[in-house]
Amino acid sequence: MANSKQSQTRRLKMSERAQQQLALHFPDVPETLLWRRKSNDGFTNRVTDAECGRWSASLGVI
Secondary structure, eight states, rough: OHHHHHHHHOOHHHHHHHHHHHHHOOSSSSGGOOOOOOOOOTTOOOHHHHHHHHHHHHHOOO
């Protein structure tokens, strides 16, 4: 017989919750435009102007 703590559903880890939030709020944003704290050090941008222009045009921003 399990105690009350064992019978509760497991809460998602922070990285799993963050992934769900990204999928919910930014479903159509390409991975190259997302800034990740662990992999993007400083203010460098790995997206070229051409990629940014294509993405903006596809969303109708430009």
